[in-house]
Amino acid sequence: MFEKAKSYAFLAVGFAMMLLANFYFGETPLGWATVFAGLGIYCYGWRGVCPACQAGRCRVEPKDMVQPR
DSSP states (O other): OHHHHHHHHHHHHHHHHHHHIIIIIOSSHHHHHHHHHHHHHHHHHHTTTSHHHHHTOOSSSOGGGOOOO
16 A cells, blocks of 8 residues: 555656646746656656556566566
């Protein structure tokens, strides 16, 4: 359960960073860097949450999160 909560926290932080970049920094170099950093954090948090990971067929899931079949 802790791993899933950690994934959701990364999803929330990544989404918040993308919103911050969109509404506060705008189209500046800092804004674009924040968008890409937020997107990276969001994608990192997506591991283990996607339906393929839940079905046990995910190819990008780290080895420590693999559940025994």
